[in-house]
Amino acid sequence: NxxxxxxxKFQVLKTGQSMTLQCAQDMNHEYMSWYRQDPGMGLRLIHxxxxxxxxxxxxxxxxxxxxxxxxxxxPLRLLSAAPSQTSVYFCASSDRxxxxxxxxxxxxxxx
Amino acid sequence: xxxxxxxPAALSVPEGENLVLxxxxxxxxxxxxQWFRQDPGKGLTSLLLIQSSQREQTSGRLNASLDKSSGRSxxxxxxxxxxxxxxxxxxxxxxxSKLTFGTGTRLQVTL
Numbered sequence: 001n002x003x004x005x006x007x008x009k010f011q012v013l014k015t016g017q018s019m020t021l022q023c024a025q026d027m028n029h030e031y032m033s034w035y036r037q038d039p040g041m042g043l044r045l046i047h048x049x050x051x052x053x054x055x056x057x058x059x060x061x062x063x064x065x066x067x068x069x070x071x072x073x074x075p076l077r078l079l080s081a082a083p084s085q086t087s088v089y090f091c092a093s094s095d096r097x098x099x100x101x102x103x104x105x106x107x108x109x110x111x
Numbered sequence: 112x113x114x115x116x117x118x119p120a121a122l123s124v125p126e127g128e129n130l131v132l133x134x135x136x137x138x139x140x141x142x143x144x145q146w147f148r149q150d151p152g153k154g155l156t157s158l159l160l161i162q163s164s165q166r167e168q169t170s171g172r173l174n175a176s177l178d179k180s181s182g183r184s185x186x187x188x189x190x191x192x193x194x195x196x197x198x199x200x201x202x203x204x205x206x207x208s209k210l211t212f213g214t215g216t217r218l219q220v221t222l
Contacts, residue, residue, distance in 0.1 A: 031208040042115070042212030043202070050207050058209065090154060094208050097142045097163065102155040 002026050006091050006103035013081040013110045021076040021106050023091030029101075031094045032074040036060065036087040037105075043090065049074055081110045113138045113203055115213035123219045124191055132186040132216045134201035139182040142204045146175050146186050148197040149215070155200065159186075191220045 007022045025032065033048035045058030049068040063085060065077040074093075078085060088107050094100040114137040124130055134144075143162050147155040159168045159175040161184070167176040172189040184201055198217045202210035 033209065035210070035212075040214065042200075042214045043210070044212070045209055048207060048209055056207070092210070097204060097208055099157060099160045100145060100204075100208065100210065101157070102147075104154045 004091055004093050004101050004103035006089075006106050008106060009104065010107050011109070013078070013108065015082060015110060017081050019078050019081065021078075021089055021091075021108070023074045023076065023103060024072050025074075025091075025093040025101070026072065027093060027101065028071060029093040029095055030071070031096060032068065033058070033092050034064070034066065034074070034076045035090045035092065037090060038087050046076065046089075078108075083110045086110045113140075113205055113211040115201065115203055115211055117199075117201060117213040117216045119216060120214065121217040121219075123221060125221050126192060128191050128220075129187070129189050130191055130218075132188070132199050132201075132218070134184040134186070134213065136182040136184075136203050138203075138205075139179055140205070141177070141179055141182070142206075142208075144175070144177045144184050144201060145204065146173075146184075147200040147202070149200060150197050158199075188218075191218075193220050193222060195220050 004025045034046040035043040037043045047066040049055045091103040116135045118133045145160045146158040161177045174187040177184045198215040200215045202212045
């Protein structure tokens with residue numbers, strides 16, 4: 001099993017550009033989520049999904065969009081990048097209330 | 112709103128010491144409790160998972176306990192080693208397997 005994979009590892013964007021952060025898991029987990037990690041702050045939940053076709057907002061959803069068309073994939077879209085979105089992004093997956101597995105992260109810089 | 116507090120925020124100990132990391136939650140509605148470590152610039156590595164029906168878990172030199180009634184968890188590390196140096200996180204698992212993170216305890220074990 002590859003576990004949770006994320007691409008790209010690093011990305012630099014200009015303000016206003018859009019992009020998609022990819023997340024995939026091969027453990028057939030129902031639950032997937034996206035977090036961002038900023039210096040001095042705990043990881044914060046952006047969006048989450050409890051199954052294919054079902055998504056909901058977390059604590060900091062503004063500026064981000066998600067969809068879940070398959071169990072395996074949960075991409076995160078930045079609609080119009082802003083410097084405030086400079087962060088490290090982590091994707092996680094789990095079965096319901098079971099062990100959570102995190103991807104290696106994507107380090108995003110918005111200039 | 113669930114909040115997670117981790118004490119101490121930072122800790123430096125000489126190799127071989129036993130130590131305790133503390134985690135407290137404002138909402139005692141905890142489905143399970145998972146301890147992670149995060150090395151600088153890296154992702155989250157799962158250490159221990161305490162399921163809702165359990166009170167503690169052990170893995171090697173690590174022992175984690177959970178007291179739901181008081182909303183507290185502790186991670187005990189025996190005979191610390193330099194390789195234990197990392198940031199330790201204890202997010203609370205809420206509904207829909209959403210995690211709420213504190214800012215972590217940064218541990219340094221010196222030779």
